Every structure is written in C-alpha cells, then in structure tokens.
Amino acid sequence: xxGEREVSDFLKHLSDERQLSPNTVKAYAKDLDDLTAxxxxxxxxxxxxxxxxxxxxxALRGFLGWCGRRGLSKRTAARKLAAVRSFFRFLHREGRxxxxxxxxxxxxxxxxxxxxxxxTGDVREVFDFAERAAGRNTLAGTRTLVIVELLxxxxxxxxxxxxxxxxxxxxxxxxxxxxxxxxxxxxxxxTEAAARAIERYGLRRGEVTDRTLGPLxxxxxxxxxxxxxxxxxxxxxxxxxxxxxxxxxxxxxxTFATHLLExxxxxxxxxxxxxxxxxxxxxxxxxxxxxxxLEVYRESHPRSE
Numbered sequence: 001x002x003g004e005r006e007v008s009d010f011l012k013h014l015s016d017e018r019q020l021s022p023n024t025v026k027a028y029a030k031d032l033d034d035l036t037a038x039x040x041x042x043x044x045x046x047x048x049x050x051x052x053x054x055x056x057x058x059a060l061r062g063f064l065g066w067c068g069r070r071g072l073s074k075r076t077a078a079r080k081l082a083a084v085r086s087f088f089r090f091l092h093r094e095g096r097x098x099x100x101x102x103x104x105x106x107x108x109x110x111x112x113x114x115x116x117x118x119x120t121g122d123v124r125e126v127f128d129f130a131e132r133a134a135g136r137n138t139l140a141g142t143r144t145l146v147i148v149e150l151l152x153x154x155x156x157x158x159x160x161x162x163x164x165x166x167x168x169x170x171x172x173x174x175x176x177x178x179x180x181x182x183x184x185x186x187x188x189x190x191t192e193a194a195a196r197a198i199e200r201y202g203l204r205r206g207e208v209t210d211r212t213l214g215p216l217x218x219x220x221x222x223x224x225x226x227x228x229x230x231x232x233x234x235x236x237x238x239x240x241x242x243x244x245x246x247x248x249x250x251x252x253x254x255t256f257a258t259h260l261l262e263x264x265x266x267x268x269x270x271x272x273x274x275x276x277x278x279x280x281x282x283x284x285x286x287x288x289x290x291x292x293x294l295e296v297y298r299e300s301h302p303r304s305e
Contacts, residue, residue, distance in 0.1 A: 003050045007032050010090050019183040021159070031083035038066045050088075051097045057104040060084060064108065074108035081107050116247045117254040123152065125241035133237075134200065139208065142201035143217060143225070144233045149194035150176075151234070151252035155273055156188065157181075158249050162227050164216045171195040180275040188273060257285045 011029055014020045020028075040046050042062055043054055060081070067077040085102035092100045118126065126148060134145035150156050150164075160178040169176045174190045190198075202211055209222030217225040231249050238244035244251065253274070260270050271282040 006050055010087050028083050031080045035063055035084055038063045050091055057101045060101055060105045078107045116251045117258045118244050122241040122244045126237045129237045129240040139204040142204050145197040146201045147233050149197045152256050153191040153194045154188040155253050155256035166216050171198055186275045261285050
C-alpha cells in the first residue's frame, strides 16, 4: 500500500496522542484506505508518495467525485474529506509534505438535517412501556428502565452509557461521571427517577455479579451489556410510540437537548451537559425548536396559510 507508513503513524497519533476511540480510528483508517485506492487509479501507478506533486487539490476533488460515483452521500463524502484534511495537516506539521492540499478543497454543501427526536407524548409512551417492563422485576426489565432514564434524563451518548461502571454513578448526590468523545470526562446529572430505577435494577444485577463493582449494565452472565443489546432494548420501547419508530437510541439524547431548550434552558448550559466542544454543534437543536414553533404557528394562527 502506497504511503502505508505515514498512514500507520497518523493512526497511532490519533489513538495515542488524541486518544480517539478505537471505532473512530477505524473510521479514519477506512477513509484513508478509500483515498489510497482512488489515488492508485487516478495516478495510474501504485508507486507514489503523499508528498508527490500530483497528490494535489485536483486529485482530492477527483476523490470527492469518485465518492459520488460510488453512491456515497454528500455527508459521507464531507466526512471523508475532513479525515483527509486532518491526515495532511498531520503530515505537513511533521514536515513530510510541503503543504496540505485538503485546505483548498471545498466540502460538499450539505442540507441542514434536524436530529430525530421525540415529542413529549412519545416520551410518555416510551416510559410507560419501560415502567411496565421494570414492573416485571426481571434483570432485563429493570435494566431497560435504567437505560431510557439515563439516555433521556442525563443526555448520554450510547457509547457513554455502554462504558458506565457502577462506581461512576453517585445516586446520593444525583451525578454520574462519564467518559465522552476524545476521552474527555464530564459530570452529568442523574434524575431522582433514574436513581430509583438504578436502585431497583441493582437488586436484580446483584444476582448475577458483584453489586459494587464492574459495568453498570450487565447481561445474564454478569458481563458488560453490548451496545447492540442496549439499542435493542430502546427499540422495543420505541415500538410503543408511533412517533419514535425508526429512530435509534441516540434520539433520546437529541430529545434531552431539544426539550431543555424548548423549556428555556441556556444554550451554553446545554452545550456543557452534552459534552460538545463547539457551540455550533449544540445550535442545531435551536433549529429544531424553531421548526416546532413554526409548526404550532401554522396550525394555530388564522392568517398563517
């Protein structure tokens, strides 16, 4: 593979220095594999280096076109370009290339996509189902309620919930310590309802493993519950709410943010609760709120037609 050493060094930098998650590093590796495959075709040879003059702005624009011809969405192509820019930035900083050709390539223009979220009525139906499941007093049933309480009540990412250990949650003070993107730690609130759910679940959890140690969410063997199993639990709850069908577990985090802003929460406070690095990432939820306000206006105002 052309430029294999540089790619390997870059991925090591992402893992060791930037401390990105294994899944994120794997995604960068896939994007650079695709770029390499394209450049082999574009240059008509396999013996080339990242510092070659032919690996320039036009080549990277060609890569975006190649992505489009393969049926990839503009959003996916833009993500791949971001990975390429980051890679060339690393090479330029390390003195391995004279420039970063990715800087001169314009990313595809994306349509603003509002995150999927639930209405208050849908949330009520989801929690009604989860409460009934917990009422059966089984490990799986009580665990399902904990899952939806923490995703919606604390705004956790799926990966954050998956990695949560018993010792990370302090039900007495209503807080949990989570490890977010880039291995950044933050403190999130734990609602009283979530604390009660954790206490009830803890009795069933204690039947399969030590109550005071290990992962918070466990399977029947006492091992850490998989992300797929968390998703499955949430989807079962979503099947009860018509407006939630087809959404992923991440929709509860989106709903957490949307409902806070609609209730008048400060944008900066929501940013900190979500663990966003940039305020612009949080601002997408203000668009969601505006859309809902416009919907109410169109439905209610006599002169809106």
